[in-house]
Amino acid sequence: MAKTVGVIGGGQLARMMIPAALELGVGIRVLAETQGMSAALAASAVGDYRDPNTVLEFAKTVDVVTFDHEHVPQPVLRALVEAGVQVHPGPDALQFAQDKLLMRQRLSDLDLPVPDWAAVENPEQLDAFLKDHDGRAVVKTARGGYDGKGVRVVTRVTDVDDWFTTLAEDGNGGSLLVEELVDFHRELAQQVARRPSGDIVAWPVVETVQRDGICAEVVAPAPGSAGRIAELSQDIAVRVAEGLGVTGMLAVELFETRDGRVLVNELAMRPHNSGHWSIDGSTTSQFEQHLRAVLDLPLGATGTLRPWSMMINILGGPEGATMPDRYAAAMGEHPTAKFHSYDKESRPGRKVGHVTVCGDDLDEVAYQARGAAAFFQH
């Protein structure tokens, strides 16, 4: 009998696991937050992922539990494990994706290259860090940030007064994470997948371009990365996956510094925006690989199908048009473009889809991808 993967969360990452599950002929069930979400086709349950009973009942209908996001609380994850449920990634790994201070501490303990950082409990500690770093730094809340939220570049301690106030009100003795503002040449991302039994595979490292804290474009492989940069990136991601006990997909967001170092920025323990190119551009997509990994099946080949792939995110605009509304024009001009719509309500700034083009010549790939994406931009 084919096994069934249960996905907690009904967003586009769960949605993009469905085609992979259909092709492999493995079952997929989704616990969605609400009706009508992006992954609605496979939603067998609707409920609150913070409620242990809801999640435990859902887990009884599947063979392994995995995630569309990293927000399931630790007590719920621990309850699953105690009930004998297979959970990938497990709570011991996920805590490092849920708390950036824990993550920074663990990576430092593993001697992985990270920006200078400190945990700061009050403005005085932040002020001291700023003085040591030319008066500039990045401050992050330990929990709850994504797509640029919970991250601020600061030059004065008063820039995060509100966050210190919130910490004081919480009364949990929490801290903010402060990091050096890295003088980076560009941002990279390295995807790897790891089975519970230990095998790991890595895709080529990619270059990511962010706008307003949101991933805008990805080029795979990162131009000029063959050799040292690719080896450094892969080595880092493999050490993170092993050191943190990650199972399933791991994305490591990296800075390539102007002086040629590669530093870990953020982690995601699930399929990640920087790996969407793999649906069209790699022998094994990150979504199929995630299913294989959490089912502890042998991992698929991670080579590129064409020398270059470019993925461009489509964000929702003010007028609420969906991608399919504009397919007639976009497809007519760009026959090699692959169009991915997440069937989400269009709201300004929300990721509602992406476009990927693969080919032999990066200039041509970029021209086609940007041209195709422009039909959906605002």
Added chain:
Amino acid sequence: MAKTVGVIGGGQLARMMIPAALELGVGIRVLAETQGMSAALAASAVGDYRDPNTVLEFAKTVDVVTFDHEHVPQPVLRALVEAGVQVHPGPDALQFAQDKLLMRQRLSDLDLPVPDWAAVENPEQLDAFLKDHDGRAVVKTARGGYDGKGVRVVTRVTDVDDWFTTLAEDGNGGSLLVEELVDFHRELAQQVARRPSGDIVAWPVVETVQRDGICAEVVAPAPGSAGRIAELSQDIAVRVAEGLGVTGMLAVELFETRDGRVLVNELAMRPHNSGHWSIDGSTTSQFEQHLRAVLDLPLGATGTLRPWSMMINILGGPEGATMPDRYAAAMGEHPTAKFHSYDKESRPGRKVGHVTVCGDDLDEVAYQARGAAAFFQH
């Protein structure tokens, strides 16, 4: 608003349209014959496709109706069209896929290359045809054949006594189709897609290898086909699509004769087994293209992602093992293989899945594909 495609029939062809619909973000609903079919995930209705009311009610829930098979009766198709439903391919085209005598007559009228053929109403007429063709011929029932059923190689008129008896009992004045036994070098298949507004695209012609009347292997492109054979095949398929008014996918099964001609064998007006390689091996799969075509959207590029693709069918065996039962072994040995399971009950001889490998070297591709498929064979 994204449009919704309605598929009549819940088999693996409908199933393989679901990933394409999810990626494009267009809706898909399936009218399945029974519960638990291969395309069950998108089955919004279960009912008899021969019943006009069932089909009309289903059609009200979608924007365009298309098919997993060619068995919907003409009166039902005509009722849909009269009710204003968009149907692709339409009944005027589908009749040629439903009746091989009509098809042969129409192709002959269009001056397309076909084997010598005749409609025979009785043993005497068959005997005359045999005498003109070295005592050997292929006899086919006009309707209802597939995967080698309804097709016999005959040397004596008594070889099809039972079919003549059935014809006589029907009393409809029907005929059998008799064709010359073509001395072919190999079998080919040419896929094209055509929009209602007329645009046509063609994939590279492929070689198909049949065993016991069932497609066993497909190599894309057909080795040594570049040039004359590819042009002949494509020209034939385009003329068939236009001449018969096909909308959506058309597969033309061809004979390449020992004396270098290309003759039309059979037609299918839907995604076809000989095009499954395109899921992994072409920029646009036949399933995505079928959706684009029936929605009258611009068609996607049909180039290959790698120089060679080989697809091998997996047939059910006596012990009822499913493909996923053997993934651990097969995936471990063949990381570049793409595994497709149709989630159908395994019965001897039934198509339950396929394996595709794409790569630069045909020998290596064939080695990997046959090796991977062997894990599921009996």
